[in-house]
Each structure stands twice: as C-alpha cells, then as structure tokens.
Amino acid sequence: MSNSEDNLFEQSLKSNDTEERIDIWFYRPIGYRIAQLCASRGITPNAVTITSIFFGVGAGILFYYGDLWINIIGMLLLIFANSLDSADGQLARLTDNKSRFGRILDGFAGDFWFASIHIALCFRCMDQGWSAWIWVPGVLAGVSHVFQSAMADYYRNVHLYFIKGKAGSELDNSTDLQQELDKMSWKHDFFQKFVLNGYKNYTRLQENLSPKLQDLLLIVKQKYADTMPAEFVSRFRILNRPLMKYTNIVQFNTRVLFLFLWLFIDQVWLYFFFDMFVLNPILIYMCRRQEQVSAICIQKLGQSVDEA
Structure with a gap:
C-alpha cells in the first residue's frame, strides 16, 4: 500500500x-x-x-x-x-x-x-446417534456464547472510550437509552422502540456483570465530563490493555479455529464443551480482572482528589 x-x-x-x-x-x-x-x-x-x-x-x-x-x-x-x-x-x-x-x-x-x-x-x-439430550449442551453453549460476546464487545468499547473519548467509542449506557425510549411512542415508533428496548436490555446485562466498572465510569463522567487527562488515560491503558487479548480469545477467531478442527476430525460435539469449559473460565477471569482494574483506577482517582 x-x-x-x-x-x-x-x-x-x-x-x-x-x-x-x-x-x-x-x-x-x-x-x-x-x-x-x-x-x-x-x-x-x-x-x-x-x-x-x-x-x-x-x-x-x-x-x-x-x-x-x-x-x-x-x-x-x-x-x-x-x-x-x-x-x-x-x-x-x-x-x-x-x-x-x-x-x-x-x-x-x-x-x-x-x-x-x-x-x-x-x-x-x-x-x-446422539440422543435429543445433545440440545442441552448445544443451548448452554449458545447462551455462553451470548455472554462471552456481550462482555468482550463491552470491554473493547470501554477501552476505546478511555483511550479515544466518547467520539471514538460505541459505548452506551442503559440510563441514557431509557431516556430515549421514554421519548418514543409504541404507536408511532414501534420498530425503533422495539429494537432500542432490546438493545437497552442487552446493555443492562453488560452493566450488571461489571458493577465496579460502572462505578468507575460514573466517577469519570462526573469528574471529567468525558474529557479525561492524558495521565489518567495512559495509566488506564497500561492496566487495561493486557485484557484485550482475552476479549479476542472469547470472540470469533479462536472459537472458529477450534470449530474447524472439530469438523475436520468429525467430532463436532466437542465444540459445545469447548465453549462451556474452556471459553467460559476465560470469560470469568476477564470479568474479574476488569473489575480489579476498575477498582485500582477508582483508588487512583480518589488519591488524586485528596492530593488536589
């Protein structure tokens, strides 16, 4: 190029x-x-x-x-x-x-x-030759996939929000979405309201799984109004960037590489168990680590206020 x-x-x-x-x-x-x-x-x-x-x-x-x-x-x-x-x-x-x-x-x-x-x-x-019970791990793996994708996407957008600001991220919150919904009418804006309501619930799920991160976002919004100082952004980026590899692991490429492997050896049932017993522990670690990073940043913000 x-x-x-x-x-x-x-x-x-x-x-x-x-x-x-x-x-x-x-x-x-x-x-x-x-x-x-x-x-x-x-x-x-x-x-x-x-x-x-x-x-x-x-x-x-x-x-x-x-x-x-x-x-x-x-x-x-x-x-x-x-x-x-x-x-x-x-x-x-x-x-x-x-x-x-x-x-x-x-x-x-x-x-x-x-x-x-x-x-x-x-x-x-x-x-x-499998019985209909195969639908149990199939559905559980599907539910796992929804949670994995939801949190990976959310954490990526949070990272982009901190390093690029509001304009460089697709981060939303359920409170703002609800305010938009309240202005819509089911009679005149049915489709838009239906879609936005589903998205609001999806966003609320992401927020419920990251309580400490929500505290951090609220503090940042109140303290900096989405315009964060370079020093704080740099500190957050150093702490949070290692987590981005886990958001990648639980999304498309890793799961598809293993899916292709199971297809080549004709053992596709392994895909469901890989989703549940390999990717879910990574999801849990990713969520816990993100909460730890958020707690550290909240503590740093508290110290900077005290020093000021």
Missing part, C-alpha cells in the same frame, strides 16, 4: 489495542478492499451487514452435513461472512456513515451465524 493507502487503512481500524493479530493480517485487509468497493458503489454498511448474515447462516447450514468437502465450503463461507463483518465497520468509519442501528445490527449478525451453527451441529449429532 502507498502512504495514503496506509493512512486510510489505519483510519478504517478501531484501535491497535483492540485489534487481534489475525484480524490485522487477514480480515482487516480483505475488509478494507471490500469497504473501498462498497464505498465506490454507494453500498451502505447496513447492507454489508445484512449480506454477512446470509453467508454466515449458510455456513452453519453446511456444517450439518457429514461430508468434509461440504464442511470446507461452509468454512469458506464463514470466513467470507467475517470478512464482510469486518468490512461493514471499516466502511462506516471510512465514509463516516455510522449509526446506532448499524451497531445493533452488526452485533446481532454474529448471533444469527452461531445460532445457525449450533442448531446444525445438534441435528448432525442426532443423525450420528
């Missing part, structure tokens, strides 16, 4: 702190080219997101079959769906075409993919 191309590519990224190496080396360059093509054709980020849902769900359906070559086609479709998922955000940042609905849609896209995958794998296991 030329220097101007490099600058545009960097502009299309969220932050080096929150980007995973596989994404930087593989998905982001592909997503950047797709974003450039879409920008030249006037295709919106939301259209790209919706297209990714079809490819991701199609991939899940192909994982039902026991034929490895059909599974490989499904793997390629899932890789392309994730490239589109990368492209929609990059396109939004390059064209400054961002919206809350787009963020919500983007978040639900992955849920559609993995719901399809979990359903297909459960039916595949039943065809291979």
Whole structure:
C-alpha cells in the first residue's frame, strides 16, 4: 500500500489495542478492499451487514452435513461472512456513515451465524446417534456464547472510550437509552422502540456483570465530563490493555479455529464443551480482572482528589 493507502487503512481500524493479530493480517485487509468497493458503489454498511448474515447462516447450514468437502465450503463461507463483518465497520468509519442501528445490527449478525451453527451441529449429532439430550449442551453453549460476546464487545468499547473519548467509542449506557425510549411512542415508533428496548436490555446485562466498572465510569463522567487527562488515560491503558487479548480469545477467531478442527476430525460435539469449559473460565477471569482494574483506577482517582 502507498502512504495514503496506509493512512486510510489505519483510519478504517478501531484501535491497535483492540485489534487481534489475525484480524490485522487477514480480515482487516480483505475488509478494507471490500469497504473501498462498497464505498465506490454507494453500498451502505447496513447492507454489508445484512449480506454477512446470509453467508454466515449458510455456513452453519453446511456444517450439518457429514461430508468434509461440504464442511470446507461452509468454512469458506464463514470466513467470507467475517470478512464482510469486518468490512461493514471499516466502511462506516471510512465514509463516516455510522449509526446506532448499524451497531445493533452488526452485533446481532454474529448471533444469527452461531445460532445457525449450533442448531446444525445438534441435528448432525442426532443423525450420528446422539440422543435429543445433545440440545442441552448445544443451548448452554449458545447462551455462553451470548455472554462471552456481550462482555468482550463491552470491554473493547470501554477501552476505546478511555483511550479515544466518547467520539471514538460505541459505548452506551442503559440510563441514557431509557431516556430515549421514554421519548418514543409504541404507536408511532414501534420498530425503533422495539429494537432500542432490546438493545437497552442487552446493555443492562453488560452493566450488571461489571458493577465496579460502572462505578468507575460514573466517577469519570462526573469528574471529567468525558474529557479525561492524558495521565489518567495512559495509566488506564497500561492496566487495561493486557485484557484485550482475552476479549479476542472469547470472540470469533479462536472459537472458529477450534470449530474447524472439530469438523475436520468429525467430532463436532466437542465444540459445545469447548465453549462451556474452556471459553467460559476465560470469560470469568476477564470479568474479574476488569473489575480489579476498575477498582485500582477508582483508588487512583480518589488519591488524586485528596492530593488536589
């Protein structure tokens, strides 16, 4: 890439702190080219997101079959769906075409993919002789995935909020969302209110799982009004950046690499147990560590007030 191309590519990224190496080396360059093509054709980020849902769900359906070559086609479709998922955000940042609905849609896209995958794998296991009890780990793994993705996404946005400010993050809170909901009418704004209400509940779930972090965000908002001093930002970044690797582990790339492995050896039931007994402990550690970082930052803020 030329220097101007490099600058545009960097502009299309969220932050080096929150980007995973596989994404930087593989998905982001592909997503950047797709974003450039879409920008030249006037295709919106939301259209790209919706297209990714079809490819991701199609991939899940192909994982039902026991034929490895059909599974490989499904793997390629899932890789392309994730490239589109990368492209929609990059396109939004390059064209400054961002919206809350787009963020919500983007978040639900992955849920559609993995719901399809979990359903297909459960039916595949039943065809291979498993009883209907396979739906228990299948559903529990699906619920685990929702929690893992929700908290990983939330912690990434919190990190971006601290290092880039409100404009550089997609961080929302349920109180502000409720205020927006109160201004809407179910009669005149049914769809918008329905979507926003679901998003508010999703955000409240994230907040309920991070009480100490909520205390920190409230203190920062009251003390700095979203404009934090460089020294505090630097301190938070040093403490919090190591956690970003865990947000990456519980999201797409790690789980999909192992999913592909289970498909290659035709032991897809392992995917459910990997989700529950490997990724969930990482989620628990990630949440506990984030709370510890928040407590340290609250203590530092208290000390700075006392010193002042």
